[in-house]
Amino acid sequence: MSLVVQKYGGTSLATVERIINVAERIVKKYNEGNQLIIVASAMGDTTNQLVKKMNMVSDNPTPREADMLLTTGEQISIALLTMAIQNYGCPAISLTGSQACIKTDDKHNRAVIKDIDNKRIKKELKKGKIAVIAGFQGINSKEDFTTLGRGGSDTTTIALMVSLKADRCEIYSDVDGIYTTDPRILPNAKKLNFISYDEMLELSSLGAEVLHPHAVELAKLYNLKLYIASSFNNNIGTIVRGVKKMEKKRNVTGVACDSDVIKITIKKVPDKPGIAGNIFTRLAEHRINIDMIIQNLQYNNLNDISFTIHNSDFKKVKETIYNIAKNVDSRGVEIDQDVAKVSIVGAGMISTPGIAAEMFQAMGKVDVNIQMITKSEIKISCLIKEDGAKKAVESIHNQFNLGEL
Amino acid sequence: MSLVVQKYGGTSLATVERIINVAERIVKKYNEGNQLIIVASAMGDTTNQLVKKMNMVSDNPTPREADMLLTTGEQISIALLTMAIQNYGCPAISLTGSQACIKTDDKHNRAVIKDIDNKRIKKELKKGKIAVIAGFQGINSKEDFTTLGRGGSDTTTIALMVSLKADRCEIYSDVDGIYTTDPRILPNAKKLNFISYDEMLELSSLGAEVLHPHAVELAKLYNLKLYIASSFNNNIGTIVRGVKKMEKKRNVTGVACDSDVIKITIKKVPDKPGIAGNIFTRLAEHRINIDMIIQNLQYNNLNDISFTIHNSDFKKVKETIYNIAKNVDSRGVEIDQDVAKVSIVGAGMISTPGIAAEMFQAMGKVDVNIQMITKSEIKISCLIKEDGAKKAVESIHNQFNLGEL
Numbered sequence: 158m159s160l161v162v163q164k165y166g167g168t169s170l171a172t173v174e175r176i177i178n179v180a181e182r183i184v185k186k187y188n189e190g191n192q193l194i195i196v197a198s199a200m201g202d203t204t205n206q207l208v209k210k211m212n213m214v215s216d217n218p219t220p221r222e223a224d225m226l227l228t229t230g231e232q233i234s235i236a237l238l239t240m241a242i243q244n245y246g247c248p249a250i251s252l253t254g255s256q257a258c259i260k261t262d263d264k265h266n267r268a269v270i271k272d273i274d275n276k277r278i279k280k281e282l283k284k285g286k287i288a289v290i291a292g293f294q295g296i297n298s299k300e301d302f303t304t305l306g307r308g309g310s311d312t313t314t315i316a317l318m319v320s321l322k323a324d325r326c327e328i329y330s331d332v333d334g335i336y337t338t339d340p341r342i343l344p345n346a347k348k349l350n351f352i353s354y355d356e357m358l359e360l361s362s363l364g365a366e367v368l369h370p371h372a373v374e375l376a377k378l379y380n381l382k383l384y385i386a387s388s389f390n391n392n393i394g395t396i397v398r399g400v401k402k403m404e405k406k407r408n409v410t411g412v413a414c415d416s417d418v419i420k421i422t423i424k425k426v427p428d429k430p431g432i433a434g435n436i437f438t439r440l441a442e443h444r445i446n447i448d449m450i451i452q453n454l455q456y457n458n459l460n461d462i463s464f465t466i467h468n469s470d471f472k473k474v475k476e477t478i479y480n481i482a483k484n485v486d487s488r489g490v491e492i493d494q495d496v497a498k499v500s501i502v503g504a505g506m507i508s509t510p511g512i513a514a515e516m517f518q519a520m521g522k523v524d525v526n527i528q529m530i531t532k533s534e535i536k537i538s539c540l541i542k543e544d545g546a547k548k549a550v551e552s553i554h555n556q557f558n559l560g561e562l
Numbered sequence: 563m564s565l566v567v568q569k570y571g572g573t574s575l576a577t578v579e580r581i582i583n584v585a586e587r588i589v590k591k592y593n594e595g596n597q598l599i600i601v602a603s604a605m606g607d608t609t610n611q612l613v614k615k616m617n618m619v620s621d622n623p624t625p626r627e628a629d630m631l632l633t634t635g636e637q638i639s640i641a642l643l644t645m646a647i648q649n650y651g652c653p654a655i656s657l658t659g660s661q662a663c664i665k666t667d668d669k670h671n672r673a674v675i676k677d678i679d680n681k682r683i684k685k686e687l688k689k690g691k692i693a694v695i696a697g698f699q700g701i702n703s704k705e706d707f708t709t710l711g712r713g714g715s716d717t718t719t720i721a722l723m724v725s726l727k728a729d730r731c732e733i734y735s736d737v738d739g740i741y742t743t744d745p746r747i748l749p750n751a752k753k754l755n756f757i758s759y760d761e762m763l764e765l766s767s768l769g770a771e772v773l774h775p776h777a778v779e780l781a782k783l784y785n786l787k788l789y790i791a792s793s794f795n796n797n798i799g800t801i802v803r804g805v806k807k808m809e810k811k812r813n814v815t816g817v818a819c820d821s822d823v824i825k826i827t828i829k830k831v832p833d834k835p836g837i838a839g840n841i842f843t844r845l846a847e848h849r850i851n852i853d854m855i856i857q858n859l860q861y862n863n864l865n866d867i868s869f870t871i872h873n874s875d876f877k878k879v880k881e882t883i884y885n886i887a888k889n890v891d892s893r894g895v896e897i898d899q900d901v902a903k904v905s906i907v908g909a910g911m912i913s914t915p916g917i918a919a920e921m922f923q924a925m926g927k928v929d930v931n932i933q934m935i936t937k938s939e940i941k942i943s944c945l946i947k948e949d950g951a952k953k954a955v956e957s958i959h960n961q962f963n964l965g966e967l
Contacts, residue, residue: 226641
């Protein structure tokens, strides 16, 4: 008898009909002789609806009360899912984060799991019950409810797997695995049978909706195999796992494209030590994630400093950027929203020279001009004009024969 | 400094705007120098919406999971209400039934409060905070969430008042007090300044929406004064309290009318000992509340047994009644849905003869025929044809000069 942890995301539980569908799948798995722990997210857009109400009653909701409000989302879905399972004559019990003793630190809205006291869960499993547990939430030292922040249900899932030494972990959403590139952009994208932790992390823009980077890091830390599949069909999904010794690593695993970026250039900054540090410290104070950074020395000891940020961060950082630009005696700020970031990822590229060159050639073939380049050990990213993104992805995908996996 | 417990019902919290309105009232009370405990019900029809979903996923939801689902209703309202209060710069904290340590027995859906461990509440009050507590819910010995059944938030309110030895208790809803009769039926109905516990209990059809009978019983037991008023205006409400010694008791306090009843007659039952016991035991097994009962000996040692039940109970009891009728060799069953029950209530009628006669005369004046009569110490009820109800209420109201209070 295997102990399996399954996680179902909000889209998989968005309606009563989908909850019943998920219950059927769970019952089937149970009847195959497995012990089951189910982690459930809030139904569809429940969380958004609650947030909307919250912003109507308060200009600045306190984090504790926000957590009090938002934790109801998963509580509703675990109750309904458990009833739906029981309706098939299958024993099940729902547990909130507090009942499952998922203990976190005191940081409301982005708490970190400290420990799971798994006695109650074990007791219910021993009685033959399916334990249906609220993802995304826990309880702190004051017995107040906390939430784990973005991707929290994935974190709950991995933490439960570690705590209960589960045999298998299955993450279900509306996406049936990880592809060589976004199938909506390129129809001949191929589903990967497996992907390494590092590749998954670097491909976050392809996979973040499916599995949160923090959960991938945890899985990597404990060397846990995760199975990613869709709750809407029975297609074979993708396994996220470590790279086996002596396994031939793929040079390029996938091509990602992110149009949700914005390029900011602070023009002609005097070339003095500490200026870049100054600029990026100020941005960090506003909790803005900087992605790519380039600094070009121009004539007259003046630098152009360019960086990219996420579109959604732009509004809250706009004023700060203009202030910084003034402070460092720059000659102005240039904003370019008409850009996209195309990346290739592959664990094999560390030991294979020439991958970058091949990528640039592929873009040259289709007349795509590269504005910025960054490279990590297993990832190369290029910033290009947004209207060239589709043909760039297609050309790179062909260049590395990803359609023929 | 007084400790005041305030309860706000679902209608008072039905929308975000109403929550903000209630928050304003609470902040005003706090700024007048009171310590405050707020008991909140679920927002408007939240509970109905949850029940609808519940019935879609399950044919027969288990009571534990139903409680897991329904307790989210109050959790949402306490979080939003607390944020709204904090938004006025006023310190407040929300507590679920489990966090407020409202300990109940294990009967899900209709749990009984056993004890309140008020340490957490006291701690928060001591810090100067308004404690906003989820009504209707508690926690059992297994640390599972329970609900208290109908009128549960009222029960929570009284229990908190007793546990914390509060100085005052205020129950807010969309009704601004108890009237001599339903003002929707009779525009010259007068609001009562006070009403006794017993009168309130007997007038449940006038007041059950405002204050649940179980809460009235508890208040009577502990001799607690309750103030009933509307959260939508500042009108003076009604005080529910014990009758003071030597106080002149009113013969008739109010006239109630309940059209939601149904009259059932089991015809020509052989007059043998134990037959009535048999019939009503079987009905009790189906948890049907019988209201009025009349047994008339007919010729030939045959009895007609008539009783009234609540309309909403009829569907689930219909088959049973026909079975019982067959079992006791009756000659058939007669169902009359076209009836209404008109009642007068008054603590003074115990010691004043002739009240019943006056009531019957008042109905006679407007040609209303009486089908059944029951009488307790402080209440007289008559079953009449439904279309005579309005004129009967009006005539009785005039007879006892209730419009001139």
